[in-house]
Amino acid sequence: MRKYGSGFQKVPTRMIVLLAASAAMAACAAQNPPPKQVDASNPTVTYKYHSDDELIEVNQRAETYCRQYNFASRPDTFSTNSDGTKSVVFECVPMVTSTATPIQNSNLIYTYRTDQELVNASRSAQAYCASTGNNQVIASIVNNNDGSRTVTFQCRP
The missing domain is CATH 3.30.30 (Defensin A-like)
Structure with missing residues (x-):
């Protein structure tokens, strides 16, 4: 670096650019807090x-x-x-909370083809039995001629 008459030294252009970039990044960091987890x-x-x-x-x-x-x-x-x-x-x-209208009998019969449909039927029967203050038990599962199956639930105390 060269020294000039008033005591100042000439600073290379690259160093000025680096200092400016560092200052800009520091300013951004102060304005934007680091990311944080808000949900899991x-x-x-x-x-x-x-x-x-x-x-x-x-x-x-x-x-x-x-x-x-x-x-x-x-x-x-x-x-x-x-x-x-x-x-x-x-x-x-x-x-x-469910707003489904309960069925008016204690035999809950559902026809299903997939595991998802069976789980849905089981949940519906559980909700109905719980709304009547009972526990559910499975009465039977039957294979139908068309490839579907039928499950019958009963509410028991």
């Missing part, structure tokens, strides 16, 4: 099952698991494993 994924639970009866059982277990977080369970993903078993992932989500 709900807990999930995964179960393996072999049959429709077991699927209804794991649906009830998922409800119990999610209740510890004051959440309700919601089936998210169904899959078939390489060993022939099936898996279902339940998400724990905020509870929503």
Whole structure:
């Protein structure tokens, strides 16, 4: 660097650009706080099952698991494993109160074709039985000629 008559030194242009960039970045950092987490994924639970009866059982277990977080369970993903078993992932989500009108008898009969439809039927029966102050039990699952199945739930004290 060269010294000039008034005691100033000539500063290379590159250094001026670097100093200006550093000052600009420092100013931005002061204006924009660093990112922070504002939400997290709900807990999930995964179960393996072999049959429709077991699927209804794991649906009830998922409800119990999610209740510890004051959440309700919601089936998210169904899959078939390489060993022939099936898996279902339940998400724990905020509870929503149901406004469904209860059925007026204690025999709850549903026809279904998919695991998702069976879980939906089980949830509907659980909600109805709970609204009457009872627990649900499975009476039977029947295979129909058209490939569908029928499940009958009964509310029991």
